[in-house]
Amino acid sequence: MEVSPENEKRVRTRRSRVISRKIDRFFLALYDIFSFNVRFFKEVFLPPYEGKEIIRQCYEIGVRSLPLISLTGFIIGIVFMNQSRPSLAEFGATSWLPSLVSLAIVRALAPLVTALIGAGRIGSMIGAELGSMKVTEQIDAMEVSATNPFKFLVVSRVLATTFMIPALMMYTMLVALLGAYLNVSANEGTSFVTYFTQVFDAITFLDIFSSVIKSTLFGYTIGMVGCYKGYNSSKGTEGVGKAANSSVVTAMFLVFIEELLSLQVITALR
Amino acid sequence: MKKGQPVIDRSISVISIKNLVKSFGDLDVLRGVDLDLYKGENLVVLGKSGTGKSVLIKIISGLLRPDEGTVNVLGEDVPQLRGRDLDRLRLRIGFSFQNSALYDSMTIKKNLEFPLVRNQKDLTRGEVLQRVETVLDAVGLSQTINQMPSELSGGQRKRIGIARTLILNPDIMLYDEPTAGLDPITCIEINNLINEVQERFHTSSIIITHDLTCAKAVGDRMVMLLDGVFQRQGTFEEVFNTDDKRVKLFYDYNFID
Numbered sequence: 001m002e003v004s005p006e007n008e009k010r011v012r013t014r015r016s017r018v019i020s021r022k023i024d025r026f027f028l029a030l031y032d033i034f035s036f037n038v039r040f041f042k043e044v045f046l047p048p049y050e051g052k053e054i055i056r057q058c059y060e061i062g063v064r065s066l067p068l069i070s071l072t073g074f075i076i077g078i079v080f081m082n083q084s085r086p087s088l089a090e091f092g093a094t095s096w097l098p099s100l101v102s103l104a105i106v107r108a109l110a111p112l113v114t115a116l117i118g119a120g121r122i123g124s125m126i127g128a129e130l131g132s133m134k135v136t137e138q139i140d141a142m143e144v145s146a147t148n149p150f151k152f153l154v155v156s157r158v159l160a161t162t163f164m165i166p167a168l169m170m171y172t173m174l175v176a177l178l179g180a181y182l183n184v185s186a187n188e189g190t191s192f193v194t195y196f197t198q199v200f201d202a203i204t205f206l207d208i209f210s211s212v213i214k215s216t217l218f219g220y221t222i223g224m225v226g227c228y229k230g231y232n233s234s235k236g237t238e239g240v241g242k243a244a245n246s247s248v249v250t251a252m253f254l255v256f257i258e259e260l261l262s263l264q265v266i267t268a269l270r
Numbered sequence: 271m272k273k274g275q276p277v278i279d280r281s282i283s284v285i286s287i288k289n290l291v292k293s294f295g296d297l298d299v300l301r302g303v304d305l306d307l308y309k310g311e312n313l314v315v316l317g318k319s320g321t322g323k324s325v326l327i328k329i330i331s332g333l334l335r336p337d338e339g340t341v342n343v344l345g346e347d348v349p350q351l352r353g354r355d356l357d358r359l360r361l362r363i364g365f366s367f368q369n370s371a372l373y374d375s376m377t378i379k380k381n382l383e384f385p386l387v388r389n390q391k392d393l394t395r396g397e398v399l400q401r402v403e404t405v406l407d408a409v410g411l412s413q414t415i416n417q418m419p420s421e422l423s424g425g426q427r428k429r430i431g432i433a434r435t436l437i438l439n440p441d442i443m444l445y446d447e448p449t450a451g452l453d454p455i456t457c458i459e460i461n462n463l464i465n466e467v468q469e470r471f472h473t474s475s476i477i478i479t480h481d482l483t484c485a486k487a488v489g490d491r492m493v494m495l496l497d498g499v500f501q502r503q504g505t506f507e508e509v510f511n512t513d514d515k516r517v518k519l520f521y522d523y524n525f526i527d
Contacts, residue, residue: 138374
């Protein structure tokens with residue numbers, strides 16, 4: 001069947017309308033995200049300060065993540081040490097294991113693993129919590145009772161993740177190094193003092209400092225993404241699930257992008 | 271019919287709305303609404319789902335902004351208010367949400383304390399507790415003080431939602447579908463509670479509903495929202511004494527005795 005020129009024109013017009021609507025929506029979403037971030041920086045400095053809520057969130061986000069972080073960090077230390085051994089053994093360089101593992105853990109593994117666990121556990125928690133508050137009108141209820149919900153819910157959570165992810169990263173670092181020590185001690189008989197002397201000889205202040213800065217950025221991203229997705233969720237319970245899910249996916253994606261970018265900056269500084 | 275004689279002062283209009291227009295995209299929800307709520311009055315806003323009843327009270331409480339028109343609440347022009355000025359006005363307006371909107375992560379006590387401790391910082395712990403106990407007693411749920419919202423029934427949640435708004439002693443109460451999703455007995459209890467609140471706390475209220483039993487039980491006056499404007503208003507009988515098919519259909523589907 002032949003398509004008449006008018007029909008073809010109509011189809012083309014419809015397609016171009018759909019594309020232009022999608023482009024509009026993309027830029028509107030970008031503007032929305034930008035405004036959300038700007039609002040955060042405006043509200044964070046203005047009183048009243050939600051000290052109690054920030055501390056409560058730090059506890060929820062930080063302390064309650066400790067079991068998972070401990071287990072993951074410990075296993076990563078053991079596994080990484082185990083996997084690195086054969087390669088170094090080929091060159092008879094197993095004595096370099098502590099230095100190699102410490103560099104890997106401090107520079108990359110600890111910040112990245114903490115951020116990914118944070119995105120999974122904390123990002124989804126924030127997304128789902130705020131999403132459910134949004135669809136059940138709890139956020140509106142807060143607003144009509146003369147409480148600024150953005151400050152109470154968003155600012156406190158983003159600050160908590162920004163503070164707690166670097167703290168959790170330092171903890172992951174120590175636990176992973178300890179796991180690696182147990183492995184190297186069992187296999188090579190390296191003493192505690194020798195191991196940690198080699199570990200600290202291998203790393204510099206810049207290594208730790210850059211990891212802390214990176215983790216702070218990851219923490220901000222995880223909190224902001226979770227809050228944005230939850231705060232703007234819609235479509236009832238389906239929206240809550242979507243908010244939780246897309247909080248995790250988006251935060252993980254952004255963490256990897258930030259890791260790549262920060263790697264370039266740190267390499268240049270080094 | 272409604273029991274008791276509330277004291278209504280028709281010379282004082284606590285809410286005055288003129289030519290209110292609100293659209294969402296291409297959808298015109300409110301198309302020139304005029305409304306007055308008098309001091310001490312229970313005004314019922316009737317209408318089908320999706321006709322903009324909830325939008326109306328969200329505009330009154332400043333949750334939504336109108337496209338056109340004036341919304342004067344307790345002498346303040348709501349759309350012009352921002353920040354602390356709007357918050358000050360909101361403290362005088364109680365909003366009971368359709369789904370109660372209780373904070374899931376807090377106990378009933380914390381839910382009730384929340385608006386109080388954040389807005390009246392000079393109160394001692396004892397005074398806060400006393401106020402919590404008073405409003406819980408007013409809604410007949412003193413025993414639930416340490417329970418979580420998830421442990422309560424739908425009717426209990428509605429009552430606690432109303433108690434949370436009463437704790438700030440509002441001048442105006444806005445009820446969004448107070449009997450939606452409740453069994454007939456609980457509906458009667460909620461209707462009685464709305465009347466008790468009017469008498470005991472001397473509030474002026476707007477009750478949004480499509481439940482005519484509720485409307486008849488609590489309303490001093492009714493308005494019916496059809497096609498984005500108030501088509502009918504007056505007493506229950508005045509509103510439904512009409513040949514308008516849309517109004518008759520609304521009545522027939524509510525099974526009023």
